[in-house]
Amino acid sequence: MEVAISIITGLMILGALFAIHAKDLLSAVIACGIVGYGLVICFLLLKAPDLAIVQIVVDTITLIMMVAVVLDSSREESFSRLDTFGKIAAATGLIIIVVLFYFFIIASSNLDVLGKSSLRMANAYIHGAAQKTGSANLVTGVVFDFRGYDTMGEAVVLVTAVLGVLTILRLKGKK
Secondary structure, three states: OHHHHHHHHHHHHHHHHHHHHOOOHHHHHHHHHHHHHHHHHHHHHOOOHHHHHHHHHHHHHHHHHHHHHHHHOOOOOOOOOOOHHHHHHHHHHHHHHHHHHHHHHHHHHOOOOOOOOOOOOHHHHHHHHHHHHOOOOHHHHHHHHHOHHHHHHHHHHHHHHHHHHHHHOOOOOOO
């Protein structure tokens, strides 16, 4: 697992460096998507599907918005023949997508079966949570008592993403 995370981290760094040095804005946005989806795969490898779900939702919404803004902008781009650098960049992008998809399949297959848990803390939550929290619902007790800060952090991330969408998509801007 450490090797897979190291490879994905390396691809994420390459994507971030490409986004910084890209001459085309759309290419930079897509490279940022590589970084975000790489993080999703890392979360899945680390067996944190809740964080992966939040990351994939936020990253997908952000990518769609940024691509829409770039395509609707007034930029004009000359679509000439594909030079050697363009062919290398396209081949590299395709290879990165294939590698990320391969690691996504590996990460998904390594997740626990629904209802089973391989974490040692699961037994403490299952057998003692109802008495410690006083909640009749085990999930509510764990989420709000044991993992309150984590849940609050996820909620802050989602609210921030929604506020970002509303800010960008507002109908009337300041004049």
